[in-house]
Amino acid sequence: MNEVAVHPLLRLWRRAPRYRGQVRRGVVWAILNQILDILPELLIGVAIDIVVREEGSIVGSVTGIEDREAQLFVLAGATAVIWLLESLTEYLAQRCWRTLSQDLQHDLRMDAYGHVQELELAWFEDREAGRLLTILNDDVNQLERFLDVGALQIIQTATSVVAVGAVFVIISPLLAVLAFLPVPVIVGGSLLFQRRLEPRYAKVREHAGRLGGLIGGNLGGIATIKAFGAERRESTRVAAASRDYASANRTAIALSAAFVPVIRTAILVGFMVTLVVGGHLTLNGTLEVGMFSVLVFMTQRLLWPLTRLGETLDLYQRGVASLRRILDLIDAPVQIRDGARELPPTADGATRRAVAFGDVGFVYRDDDGAVRTCVLDGLDLDVPAGETHAIVGPTGAGKSTVVKLLLRLYDAERGSVAIDGVEVRDLTFGSLRGAIGYVGQDTFLFDGSVADNLRYGAPDASDEQLRTAAELAEAHEFVEALPDGYDTPVGERGVRLSGGQRQRLTIARALVRDPSILVLDEATSAVDNETEAAIQRSLLRVSRERTTIVIAHRLSTIRHADRIHVLEGGRVTEAGTHDELLRNGGRYAALWAVQTGEVLRIGSSTAASGSFDTSAGTPG
Ligand SMILES: Nc1ncnc2c1ncn2[C@@H]1O[C@H](COP(=O)(O)OP(=O)(O)OP(=O)(O)O)[C@@H](O)[C@H]1O
Numbered sequence: 001m002n003e004v005a006v007h008p009l010l011r012l013w014r015r016a017p018r019y020r021g022q023v024r025r026g027v028v029w030a031i032l033n034q035i036l037d038i039l040p041e042l043l044i045g046v047a048i049d050i051v052v053r054e055e056g057s058i059v060g061s062v063t064g065i066e067d068r069e070a071q072l073f074v075l076a077g078a079t080a081v082i083w084l085l086e087s088l089t090e091y092l093a094q095r096c097w098r099t100l101s102q103d104l105q106h107d108l109r110m111d112a113y114g115h116v117q118e119l120e121l122a123w124f125e126d127r128e129a130g131r132l133l134t135i136l137n138d139d140v141n142q143l144e145r146f147l148d149v150g151a152l153q154i155i156q157t158a159t160s161v162v163a164v165g166a167v168f169v170i171i172s173p174l175l176a177v178l179a180f181l182p183v184p185v186i187v188g189g190s191l192l193f194q195r196r197l198e199p200r201y202a203k204v205r206e207h208a209g210r211l212g213g214l215i216g217g218n219l220g221g222i223a224t225i226k227a228f229g230a231e232r233r234e235s236t237r238v239a240a241a242s243r244d245y246a247s248a249n250r251t252a253i254a255l256s257a258a259f260v261p262v263i264r265t266a267i268l269v270g271f272m273v274t275l276v277v278g279g280h281l282t283l284n285g286t287l288e289v290g291m292f293s294v295l296v297f298m299t300q301r302l303l304w305p306l307t308r309l310g311e312t313l314d315l316y317q318r319g320v321a322s323l324r325r326i327l328d329l330i331d332a333p334v335q336i337r338d339g340a341r342e343l344p345p346t347a348d349g350a351t352r353r354a355v356a357f358g359d360v361g362f363v364y365r366d367d368d369g370a371v372r373t374c375v376l377d378g379l380d381l382d383v384p385a386g387e388t389h390a391i392v393g394p395t396g397a398g399k400s401t402v403v404k405l406l407l408r409l410y411d412a413e414r415g416s417v418a419i420d421g422v423e424v425r426d427l428t429f430g431s432l433r434g435a436i437g438y439v440g441q442d443t444f445l446f447d448g449s450v451a452d453n454l455r456y457g458a459p460d461a462s463d464e465q466l467r468t469a470a471e472l473a474e475a476h477e478f479v480e481a482l483p484d485g486y487d488t489p490v491g492e493r494g495v496r497l498s499g500g501q502r503q504r505l506t507i508a509r510a511l512v513r514d515p516s517i518l519v520l521d522e523a524t525s526a527v528d529n530e531t532e533a534a535i536q537r538s539l540l541r542v543s544r545e546r547t548t549i550v551i552a553h554r555l556s557t558i559r560h561a562d563r564i565h566v567l568e569g570g571r572v573t574e575a576g577t578h579d580e581l582l583r584n585g586g587r588y589a590a591l592w593a594v595q596t597g598e599v600l601r602i603g604s605s606t607a608a609s610g611s612f613d614t615s616a617g618t619p620g
Pocket residue numbers: 125364365372373375393394395396397398399400401402
């Protein structure tokens with residue numbers, strides 16, 4: 001059966017076998033506790049029985065004690081034992097369910113988070129981070145509340161209905177039938193309520209997710225909101241989402257609040273019947289006075305837990321809606337799976353490795369498989385071990401996509417992507433990504449110190465290694481000038497640093513790993529020309545020991561590459577050294593002319609024909 005169609009609680013039961021023993025124990029303690037909880041009411045009837053009857057009371061017949069004062073002492077003793085046992089089982093039941101709820105919420109959160117980390121980038125593109133956050137936080141907390149309180153209440157209510165029913169049947173089958181007449185109405189009504197409430201709560205969760213997504217996105221982009229003076233517009237959008245959330249809640253509340261009064265009315269009928277018919281039978285002498293009082297108390301016993309049923313169902317509905325979202329997240333299929341092979345050691349013991357793309361085709365797709373953007377079509381690109389190759393091309397040509405395929409952030413739809421002849425699909429993520437030092441356009445730093453960030457890919461790196469990498473990336477000097485040097489916190493996403501400083505740290509971070517393949521995607525675009533030239537000189541030194549792939553718009557930064565590939569229309573249209581490409585007089589030569597300013601002397605027509613980024617460069 002389709003897993004999504006299965007009830008979420010059953011899905012949870014199937015996937016968490018290690019909790020089954022605890023659930024069973026929790027059920028047993030809760031049932032025992034509820035039975036013990038009902039016994040004092042029976043004892044009240046027994047006490048009245050002692051007082052009312054001259055002789056032949058229940059306690060007298062059971063114990064053989066004739067003195068009624070003594071019978072009362074026996075009854076008091078029994079009551080004390082029952083109360084103690086009731087307290088003990090209450091403690092055990094509470095502890096069992098609350099521990100279970102803590103263990104389970106932790107496990108589910110970690111399962112969901114771990115799974116989210118395994119999902120491919122494409123999956124995230126169709127979802128807002130804020131919504132995921134809502135599932136990992138709010139939904140898990142909602143489930144925790146249900147297990148903490150709701151589950152126990154459900155068992156207690158069911159037990160008290162069954163136990164009270166049994167007492168009624170034993171004392172007076174006729175009254176049992178009459179008092180329980182409203183029960184089918186209550187159960188049927190509850191199920192109806194539940195069915196009606198479920199979609200309303202699903203909507204509440206949906207709106208909570210949307211609101212979380214919006215606020216999360218806005219907080220992430222607060223600088224842009226301020227820069228565009230869009231605060232009021234964003235407030236309006238958040239207010240609308242917040243109102244939708246409140247309105248969805250109101251719709252759910254309108255129904256759930258009606259629940260208790262309806263149940264109370266139904267129970268009132270049972271109570272009145274017990275009172276009138278039971279009283280009549282007692283006056284007739286058909287029913288003992290003691291038994292009559294037991295039944296009157298028992299209808300009360302039935303009343304209170306059932307009025308709580310509304311609150312319990314509320315918790316249940318919210319808990320199940322949340323659980324469904326958590327399990328759906330955990331069950332979201334992973335498309336890009338870990339391979340099984342490790343990269344073989346290189347023949348000469350060096351760390352350099354060859355990279356090869358053969359007839360690669362790639363398309364960005366929506367969740368439903370519809371084509372979003374066709375990017376690569378028959379891409380061939382060989383980077384022999386130890387060489388530095390550059391990829392250039394117009395904006396949006398697919399340069400970044402090429403390195404994302406190498407890192408397996410996406411999988412090629414056709415063709416081969418291989419390192420040292422091994423398909424990247426066959427490699428373990430650890431082996432593949434461990435071999436690559438990647439510096440992307442997004443200079444993301446984590447909230448921690450400079451040193452924490454530099455050690456991100458190599459937790460065991462020594463201070464000396466950090467310093468060497470920082471020097472190569474021209475970062476050492478500015479880091480030393482920070483208030484606490486390498487221990488200075490960088491702030492969330494590195495907000496306390498300038499764009500150029502962040503970029504230099506991301507280069508240093510990649511170098512600390514000492515990777516065999518260094519991938520630099522616009523890695524120096526945010527630094528000034530002088531620093532860029534210095535970084536280039538350093539990288540030239542480090543790239544001798546490894547394979548390097550550089551993506552750059554400023555051609556001056558890649559003119560010394562062993563080979564330059566021009567990417568256009570999804571494939572390499574030109575390749576060669578800088579000098580060869582200039583001699584060819586093709587796209588590269590035209591762009592070089594634009595960037596060096598020669599085009600101004602030739603005429604503006606060449607510039608117009610080149611759609612490459614023409615940001616100013618400093619040709620070396
Ligand atoms: N996640 C995505 N979903 C859909 N289309 C995408 C996605 N990422 C990139 N694209 C599209 O794919 C094409 C190639 O993008 P890519 O980032 O590889 O280009 P690029 O050559 O690196 O560009 P730039 O020089 O501007 O960095 C572009 O048209 C882009 O709009």
